[in-house]
Amino acid sequence: MDDHTSTQWDIVADLVLGEFRDFYGQFREIPEFSRLAFEQRDHARSLRLSGRRLQLYSISIRDFSDRIKREYPVLAADESSWEMVERRYLESVEGEYAADLAMAYLHSIRRKIYQGEWRVNDYASYRSKYETDDVMADQLVRYEIRDRLSVQTVQEILAMEAFEVPYEDISRDARRIVGRAYRNLGLESRLKEAPLVIEMFPAGFYRNRGAYMVGRATFDHERYRPFIIALLNGDNGLYVDALINSATYAHNMFSSTLANFHVTNFYYHELCRFLRSIMPMRPLGLHYSTVGYNHLGKVAVMNELEAEFESGGRPMVVAPGKPGTVAIGFCMPDSAYVLKVVRDKPTGGYKWGKFDGVPSVLRKYTRVHEINRTDSMLDAIIFYNLRLSVSWFSGELLDQLLEYAKESVHLDGDALVFRYLIVQRRLTPLPVYLENATPRQAETAMVNLGYCIKNNAAGNIFNRDLDARNYGVTSYLKVYLYDYDALEDLTDVKIRTNTDRIDGEEDIPDWYFEDGVVFLPEELVAGLCLPYRELRRRFEAEHPMLLTVEYWESIQRDLQAGKVPVVSVYPDTERLTGNDA
Numbered sequence: 001m002d003d004h005t006s007t008q009w010d011i012v013a014d015l016v017l018g019e020f021r022d023f024y025g026q027f028r029e030i031p032e033f034s035r036l037a038f039e040q041r042d043h044a045r046s047l048r049l050s051g052r053r054l055q056l057y058s059i060s061i062r063d064f065s066d067r068i069k070r071e072y073p074v075l076a077a078d079e080s081s082w083e084m085v086e087r088r089y090l091e092s093v094e095g096e097y098a099a100d101l102a103m104a105y106l107h108s109i110r111r112k113i114y115q116g117e118w119r120v121n122d123y124a125s126y127r128s129k130y131e132t133d134d135v136m137a138d139q140l141v142r143y144e145i146r147d148r149l150s151v152q153t154v155q156e157i158l159a160m161e162a163f164e165v166p167y168e169d170i171s172r173d174a175r176r177i178v179g180r181a182y183r184n185l186g187l188e189s190r191l192k193e194a195p196l197v198i199e200m201f202p203a204g205f206y207r208n209r210g211a212y213m214v215g216r217a218t219f220d221h222e223r224y225r226p227f228i229i230a231l232l233n234g235d236n237g238l239y240v241d242a243l244i245n246s247a248t249y250a251h252n253m254f255s256s257t258l259a260n261f262h263v264t265n266f267y268y269h270e271l272c273r274f275l276r277s278i279m280p281m282r283p284l285g286l287h288y289s290t291v292g293y294n295h296l297g298k299v300a301v302m303n304e305l306e307a308e309f310e311s312g313g314r315p316m317v318v319a320p321g322k323p324g325t326v327a328i329g330f331c332m333p334d335s336a337y338v339l340k341v342v343r344d345k346p347t348g349g350y351k352w353g354k355f356d357g358v359p360s361v362l363r364k365y366t367r368v369h370e371i372n373r374t375d376s377m378l379d380a381i382i383f384y385n386l387r388l389s390v391s392w393f394s395g396e397l398l399d400q401l402l403e404y405a406k407e408s409v410h411l412d413g414d415a416l417v418f419r420y421l422i423v424q425r426r427l428t429p430l431p432v433y434l435e436n437a438t439p440r441q442a443e444t445a446m447v448n449l450g451y452c453i454k455n456n457a458a459g460n461i462f463n464r465d466l467d468a469r470n471y472g473v474t475s476y477l478k479v480y481l482y483d484y485d486a487l488e489d490l491t492d493v494k495i496r497t498n499t500d501r502i503d504g505e506e507d508i509p510d511w512y513f514e515d516g517v518v519f520l521p522e523e524l525v526a527g528l529c530l531p532y533r534e535l536r537r538r539f540e541a542e543h544p545m546l547l548t549v550e551y552w553e554s555i556q557r558d559l560q561a562g563k564v565p566v567v568s569v570y571p572d573t574e575r576l577t578g579n580d581a
Contacts, residue, residue, distance in 0.1 A: 001086045011552035012072060023060040024098060027053065027166050027292075034262035040469045043209050044562070050207070050260060053292055054370050054404050061105070065112035079114045083154070084108070097267070112325045117293060117385045117417060139270040139361050142500065153198070158229070158240070160213060161204040161264070168237035175578040177229065177243050179365075184245040185217050195219050198227055201274050203265030208239075209233075210569075212261075217219070217245065226250040226278040242526035242574045245248060251279050253569045255375065255478075257377075259342040260292045268293050281451050281475065283336045286425060289379065298381055301337065301423055315394045318545055321429035322469055325349045326407060326485040330397050331426060340422040343404045351465065352486060355373070358408060364484040365422055375569055376455035378472070378482040381423040387415045427472025434468075434532065441477065446478040446535045449542035453524075456481060457555045462490040464517055466527035491559050494518045495552045521547050553571045 030053045037045040069076040074086070086106060093102040110116055141160065142152050154174040158167065167173060181187060185195055200215035215227040228244035233284070244250055254275060264273060272287040279287070285304050289297030309315070312334060313531060319329035319338050325347045327340045343359045365380040373379065391396065393416065401409045401416070408419045430449065434442050449471060456463060465486035472482050496511040496518050511518050524546055525536050547553040 008072070008075065010088055012068065012075060012085045013092065015068075016085070016089055016106060016109060017092050017102075019060065019064045020102050023056060023105070024101065027056055028266055030056075030292075030470065031204075031206065031262035031264045032131065034162075035163075035264060036213050037206055038206050038209075038233060039163060044540075046206070046208055046254065049262065051370055053262070054294065057105075057108075057295055061108045061112050062431055062481050065109055068109070068113055076113055079110075079116070082110055082114070100299075101293070101296060102403045104299060108295070111385065115385070117387045129282045139201060139265070139267050140199040140274070140512040141202050143200070145187075145195065145198055147180055149187060149198070151175055154178055157198070157213065157215070159199055160200060160202055161211075163238060165233060166237050168234065168239045171575070174242040177240060180243045180576060181217075181227075181245070184243070190359050195225070200227070201264070201265065201271060203263045203271070206262045206264075207260070208272070212276075216274075224278050228253070240576055242470070242570055242576060244570055244574055246574075247279060247281075248576060249570050251282055251474075251476060252375070252478055254279055254282065254287070254290050259296075261290060265292050268296070283425075286379075289381070294381075298383065300380055302383070305332075305337060308332050309392055316392055316397055318397055318400065321432045323347070324469070324483065326355075327350075327422075327483070328400055329415070330393075330401075336426055337423050340424070340530075341401065341408050341418065341420070342402045344407045345404075360423075361485045362420060364487045368484055368487070374455040374459040374461075376452045376459065376481060377461065377484075378424045378480050380484070383418065384419045386418045386421050388418070390414050390416055392416075414509045427480060427482060430468040430471040430473055430479065431530065433473040434530070434535070442532070442540050444477045444537055445473050445479055446539045446543045448473075448477060449528075450539055450546060452479045452481060453546060454543070457490055457552070460492045460559050462517070462519065464488055464493075464519065466524060468490055468528045468530050488517050490552075491556055492516065493556075496520055497549050499524060519552070521549055521552055 006246045016061075030049050031081050034046060034049050037043070037049060037287070075081055077228065089106055090103065093099045096102065101135040112332050114166045138251065139145070143157065145153065149172070155170055158170055158174060187195075195217035197218045198215055199218055200213065204212070205214055209232065211231040211233075213229040213231070215229075216224040217222055217227045225245050226247060226249075228250060229240055230242040230244065231238055232241045268288070268291065271517060272284060272293075273289060275287045276282065276284055283301070284306055285300030285302075288294070288300050302546075309332060312332065314333050316330045316332050316335075316339070319331050321329075323329075325343075327342050329338050329340050331338045344363045346355050362382070365382060368377050369380055369382070390411070391414075393401070398416070402411060410417055430445065433445060439447065447467075453463075453466075463481055463486055465483075470481060470483035470486070473479055493514055494511065494514055496509075496514075497520055498509060499522055508570065525540060528536070528539075530536060
């Protein structure tokens with residue numbers, strides 16, 4: 001090894017480190033910009049910031065990798081020489097808080113330059129430092145309450161985030177919070193077990209139109225309830241819109257079906273452990289993604305999948321429910337995740353004429369990842385060039401993947417190599433759920449399906465395959481769209497109807513000859529392909545507007561005018577009123 005080569009490695013390692021720090025600096029600025037957008041009530045800017053933060057990592061990786069290939073062609077042609085670059089780089093970031101993110105960045109650069117594989121073992125060291133929940137203790141601000149929560153204490157909590165905009169009436173809001181907390185947390189009676197302390201994570205959480213202050217009520221035996229204050233910025237200043245103490249509502253608020261939160265505290269490991277303490281049903285990897293650390297979320301998700309396999313030893317099988325016409329879904333029997341690959345060709349049940357290929361489907365999943373999912377669509381984590389042990393897969397699943405997705409999956413020794421792999425939170429397909437639900441549960445799911453479709457529309461998403469198999473149900477009875485191969489921009493859809501035709505007319509309607517996607521709202525319920533007459537009637541009674549041309553055209557007009565949709569992320573019952581004072 002000559003001095004020139006050694007110097008070149010040092011230079012490249014320094015360049016990678018400088019590029020990472022530039023990326024991370026921009027990444028950390030965005031939450032403050034989001035706070036400013038909230039204070040200025042600039043909702044459109046808030047959405048733009050969400051998109052920018054999601055794309056920042058991939059843009060930085062792409063541009064810098066191209067630079068290395070252009071300026072250091074010898075290094076780019078010999079992957080073995082990259083080992084020394086990595087060694088110098090890792091020496092430079094050792095001991096830094098964001099060393100794991102810096103390592104992830106380095107691995108991404110390497111894969112981009114050499115078209116390498118995503119290997120689970122590359123990230124094994126990420127688990128060690130932040131495995132336990134006690135890492136977050138120093139970050140929390142504690143308020144002792146025992147059996148009494150005072151208005152003064154709540155005012156101190158509300159003042160934690162230093163807003164430039166004043167509260168409309170902070171004393172009133174503090175009284176309302178106290179009144180609601182007494183009801184929700186059992187503080188009104190000393191005979192009931194009450195929380196001992198309120199612990200707040202010192203940060204503002206920003207998304208779309210709202211801001212949140214997130215904490216927990218701590219009981220004996222390390223039991224927790226959420227203590228989440230939802231803020232809005234009105235004509236007269238800030239005001240508290242809701243207090244959330246329900247784990248169910250907290251899970252929904254922090255779901256990956258919404259845009260990411262921008263959090264003004266960069267201790268991301270402590271933050272995610274804290275969020276998991278009040279939302280234990282949500283996997284840790286998804287908590288990272290929810291607060292914008294999507295690449296670390298990918299690492300955590302893959303580590304969780306590996307841990308699930310190692311602890312249970314049960315290989316993946318085809319996912320329950322009727323097989324999809326476009327994708328093959330599979331999972332470990334007790335996993336929190338479902339994995340997908342797109343078939344080389346759709347099955348015979350495909351409804352949409354010419355199939356535009358696997359890349360077109362991946363573009364739709366990527367688009368959903370980058371937009372505001374309006375509490376109606378699951379996020380999708382996409383791994384590229386991923387290598388997994390064959391032992392993870394049952395024989396039946398292995399045969400299906402190699403026969404029907406051979407353009408995307410191939411066998412390499414004792415491993416399966418995926419050109420891409422889609423990972424989502426596991427839900428119960430709606431038809432499967434309805435088969436086993438109580439009448440009340442089934443009605444609730446059908447009503448929530450309507451809200452899901454409405455929220456899709458507000459996000460300019462139209463699912464032309466309304467078949468209920470494309471929707472899933474959570475343990476909290478929320479319904480989400482999770483299959484994206486038939487998505488279209490709602491603004492491009494032609495809303496038409498046959499209700500104005502006279503019985504007995506035999507000529508073909510004019511819309512039949514139109515190009516593009518045509519939607520007849522009166523056929524929506526039939527398109528769900530559900531055999532339950534009473535449930536279909538319940539859906540129609542709760543959401544009659546979904547069956548009208550006027551409703552869909554009004555949404556199209558709003559979207560074309562650039563309006564930012566209002567999405568309710570908690571029930572109206574949780575909003576504070578004067579009755580709580």
